[in-house]
Amino acid sequence: MDLSSKIQNVKFENLFLNASGIHCQTKEELDDLMNNSYSGGMVTKSATSNHRFGNPLPRYHSLPSGSINSMGLPNEGFDFYLDYVTRTEQKKPIILSVAGMSKEEDLELLHQIQDSDYQGLTELNLSCPNVIGKPQMAYDFQGSDIMLNEIFKFFKKPLGIKLPPYFDLVHFDKIASILNQYPLSHVNTINSIGNGMWVDIESEKVVLKPKGGFGGIGGAMALPTALANVRALRQRLNSSIDIIGTGGVTTGRDAFAHILCGANMVSIGTQVYEEGLGAFERITSELKEIMNSKGYHSLDDFRGKLKTIE
Numbered sequence: 001m002d003l004s005s006k007i008q009n010v011k012f013e014n015l016f017l018n019a020s021g022i023h024c025q026t027k028e029e030l031d032d033l034m035n036n037s038y039s040g041g042m043v044t045k046s047a048t049s050n051h052r053f054g055n056p057l058p059r060y061h062s063l064p065s066g067s068i069n070s071m072g073l074p075n076e077g078f079d080f081y082l083d084y085v086t087r088t089e090q091k092k093p094i095i096l097s098v099a100g101m102s103k104e105e106d107l108e109l110l111h112q113i114q115d116s117d118y119q120g121l122t123e124l125n126l127s128c129p130n131v132i133g134k135p136q137m138a139y140d141f142q143g144s145d146i147m148l149n150e151i152f153k154f155f156k157k158p159l160g161i162k163l164p165p166y167f168d169l170v171h172f173d174k175i176a177s178i179l180n181q182y183p184l185s186h187v188n189t190i191n192s193i194g195n196g197m198w199v200d201i202e203s204e205k206v207v208l209k210p211k212g213g214f215g216g217i218g219g220a221m222a223l224p225t226a227l228a229n230v231r232a233l234r235q236r237l238n239s240s241i242d243i244i245g246t247g248g249v250t251t252g253r254d255a256f257a258h259i260l261c262g263a264n265m266v267s268i269g270t271q272v273y274e275e276g277l278g279a280f281e282r283i284t285s286e287l288k289e290i291m292n293s294k295g296y297h298s299l300d301d302f303r304g305k306l307k308t309i310e
């Protein structure tokens, strides 16, 4: 049973990653992930130039079937993550995630990566919904196109993009036609579903302090949106662009569905946060069970082979 996968020519022993933001902010968390034998790779918390505390607490809340968060990009600062991904013995591939607070900062961070001796995968987060006053760049189609054009004038290392969910087939057409113009290593879809709301009935109050309670939605309730985005982008993107499917994975069945829709790799956020790193072992064994029962030996046997109803 082979659960290995690749992003471009980077091989992962198995298809599972943490979703950026989950268990990947501090050295302890990153070392934990590095030593966890059931995730094939790992992604760092999106880094800004400077260390950030992030938004005031409470900023994460578990929901009956998912989560809502307005963390506000808390992170140790770019230098810490660049040092970690460059210096740490790599028992598994790491994806370095960056999220500038502005386009200028995005470009500056990518220049630093280009000029560094880091040779691994980089992911530009264009979809953080929780920085007050900062729109999700990937909802600005023209702005994204202009930015990617500027980036690929100087950035020559593997670069992927973390996308927000889209909810309109014309939007899938638009973003895919933009992304297809650039030599991207991958897209990671989806980020949390931006600016959801949860209400505590007893207190008649929101559950998050930042932004009056608005926050990104993740976990089980995000699965249908995540599957749609993986499927729609797989159908539209050049085959040279790999896809990391993120969103709503709580079981092996959900991971199987992401692969059927076309994902090369699958990242898990809320479920790992709620259950711990043991979720990787459980979901891996559940996926193996399903593959076994269907006679599949590798992910290639069923990747992207979702059937429609004729």
Ligand SMILES: O=C(O)c1[nH]c(=O)[nH]c(=O)c1Cl
Pocket (backbone or CB within 6 Å): 021, 046, 069, 070, 071, 072, 073, 074, 099, 125, 127, 128, 129, 130, 131, 191, 192, 216
């Ligand atoms: O509030 C956050 O830190 C955050 N939260 C998310 O749900 N997605 C992101 O990309 C980020 Cl950067």
